[in-house]
Amino acid sequence: MSLLIYGAYGYTGRLVARRAAEHGPEPILAGRDAQKLGTLARELELPHRAFALEDGTALREAVSEADLVLHCAGPFARTAHPMVEACLRAGTHYLDITGEIEVFEYVASQDARATEAGVMLMPGVGFDVVPTDCLAAYLKEKQPDAQYLELAVFMKGNLSGGTAATAAMNAGRGSAIRKSGRITHTPAAWRTRQVDFGRGATKVVSIPWGDVATAWHTTGIPNIITYAKLPRGAEHLMKAARYAGPLLRTRPVRRFLEAFARESAEGPDAAMRETGRSFVWGRARTAGGGAATARLSGPEAYALTARTALGTAERALNGSAATGFQTPAGHFGADYILDFEGVRREDLSQAKRGSS
Numbered sequence: 001m002s003l004l005i006y007g008a009y010g011y012t013g014r015l016v017a018r019r020a021a022e023h024g025p026e027p028i029l030a031g032r033d034a035q036k037l038g039t040l041a042r043e044l045e046l047p048h049r050a051f052a053l054e055d056g057t058a059l060r061e062a063v064s065e066a067d068l069v070l071h072c073a074g075p076f077a078r079t080a081h082p083m084v085e086a087c088l089r090a091g092t093h094y095l096d097i098t099g100e101i102e103v104f105e106y107v108a109s110q111d112a113r114a115t116e117a118g119v120m121l122m123p124g125v126g127f128d129v130v131p132t133d134c135l136a137a138y139l140k141e142k143q144p145d146a147q148y149l150e151l152a153v154f155m156k157g158n159l160s161g162g163t164a165a166t167a168a169m170n171a172g173r174g175s176a177i178r179k180s181g182r183i184t185h186t187p188a189a190w191r192t193r194q195v196d197f198g199r200g201a202t203k204v205v206s207i208p209w210g211d212v213a214t215a216w217h218t219t220g221i222p223n224i225i226t227y228a229k230l231p232r233g234a235e236h237l238m239k240a241a242r243y244a245g246p247l248l249r250t251r252p253v254r255r256f257l258e259a260f261a262r263e264s265a266e267g268p269d270a271a272m273r274e275t276g277r278s279f280v281w282g283r284a285r286t287a288g289g290g291a292a293t294a295r296l297s298g299p300e301a302y303a304l305t306a307r308t309a310l311g312t313a314e315r316a317l318n319g320s321a322a323t324g325f326q327t328p329a330g331h332f333g334a335d336y337i338l339d340f341e342g343v344r345r346e347d348l349s350q351a352k353r354g355s356s
């Protein structure tokens with residue numbers, strides 16, 4: 001069974017490729033820059049295929065030879081479409097590590113075609129959204145009638161260039177929540193609250209995390225807000241960006257911000273990935289006042305992304321792939337995240353009243 005990793009020489013693609021070289025399944029590495037790709041392939045002693053997503057023939061050939069594509073080249077708003085299309089036509093399973101709401105919704109819209117093609121489309125197999133999706137599914141099991149879901153994330157450490165560039169690309173677009181089943185746009189940093197990731201009350205700010213799309217597909221809960229603990233000053237910058245929205249959405253300014261973000265963000269180094277931790281908190285509430293609260297802690301977010309992305313590819317290749325659009329917890333269940341070393345879940349529903 002063959003695995004193609006596209007975007008293999010990017011920050012996250014590299015982590016995934018290196019892990020695959022060490023633990024298997026042996027992948028074919030791919031990306032658009034032949035030189036960067038060749039250097040990595042020689043270092044890891046893995047086969048490689050260099051092609052741009054715009055090169056339809058090369059894309060089709062490479063995807064047809066694989067059983068599964070693990071797409072790591074983002075921003076995915078620019079890269080998901082040609083790869084999904086190639087996978088649907090070739091009958092090849094598709095996974096990616098997006099966290100972009102519009103990309104989840106685009107991939108979900110291809111559900112019927114994927115079912116017909118016998119292909120699984122599972123976007124979001126990284127930190128965004130495997131742990132949050134599993135926590136959402138767990139809370140739904142605890143409160144089957146839940147109408148409201150809140151999820152918060154806390155990633156200690158730096159962002160990678162690609163993550164920062166993806167955030168910069170969307171900086172002028174405000175935020176989003178799910179309201180009565182529909183994705184609804186809100187101003188940036190629209191809401192704040194306190195949650196306890198396990199270290200006391202922590203302020204979190206609403207952000208457009210991928211679960212606004214996926215948690216609804218997984219749980220059917222119609223009202224969803226996602227939050228993150230942000231670095232000092234970020235909330236004020238986000239609020240200021242509300243007034244600069246039209247300017248931030250212009251192509252030259254967006255390109256400048258993306259390039260600047262890419263240059264300034266290096267991603268966590270090996271020591272940070274080794275010692276860092278990531279945290280998720282969630283609460284599901286019913287209209288009648290019932291509530292379930294739980295939290296997860298796990299390895300540093302990029303380290304966990306490499307593990308969940310490759311682990312999910314491996315499972316799918318070993319016969320656990322479904323067909324159609326799938327979310328990680330929707331397909332593998334709420335406990336899926338507990339399969340990954342270092343992840344712990346704590347149910348706070350029984351905890352003392354007043355702890356958030």
Ligand SMILES: NC(=O)c1ccc[n+]([C@@H]2O[C@H](COP(=O)([O-])OP(=O)(O)OC[C@H]3O[C@@H](n4cnc5c(N)ncnc54)[C@H](OP(=O)(O)O)[C@@H]3O)[C@@H](O)[C@H]2O)c1
Nearest residue numbers: 010011012073074075097098099126127128160162163166
């Ligand atoms: N969901 C999660 O938890 C999670 C975790 C990590 C990363 N991500 C996302 O994954 C993406 C990559 O992150 P990263 O940190 O690895 O970024 P990165 O270091 O900037 O790498 C991006 C990779 O994508 C390639 N790429 C970008 N645009 C492309 C295009 N139009 N055609 C072909 N290849 C293209 C780049 O190739 P070139 O160098 O040739 O441009 C590079 O290989 C980002 O969107 C990020 O937000 C998500």
